[in-house]
Amino acid sequence: MDLPTIRNVVGDQHRLVQLLSNFLSNAAKFTKIGSVELKVEEKEVFKQRNEVELQFTVTDTGIGMNEHTQSEIFKPFVQVRRSID
Numbered sequence: 001m002d003l004p005t006i007r008n009v010v011g012d013q014h015r016l017v018q019l020l021s022n023f024l025s026n027a028a029k030f031t032k033i034g035s036v037e038l039k040v041e042e043k044e045v046f047k048q049r050n051e052v053e054l055q056f057t058v059t060d061t062g063i064g065m066n067e068h069t070q071s072e073i074f075k076p077f078v079q080v081r082r083s084i085d
Helices: 013-029 067-072
Strands: 036-046 051-060
Touching: 013 036, 013 051
Parallel strands: none
Antiparallel strands: 036 051
8 A cells, every 4th residue: 555645744843843852962961972863753644634643763872771760751740849938
């Protein structure tokens, strides 16, 4: 089955640029030797809605994170105290 060519992807460009910029700058910050790679893959095309799902992957050869840090990184931020009195 031939998939259609998608010419325009609509989304929150500011948020996407901010997110990718943060991931790439953190990867570069902790990669003294080696490489940082950004890969963009087309995961799924929704022909009827003229939409495409993309997957962005940042890979680096930096120092990495332990398993505990990895499990914590995407949890929502919770503030214990409402004021700093």
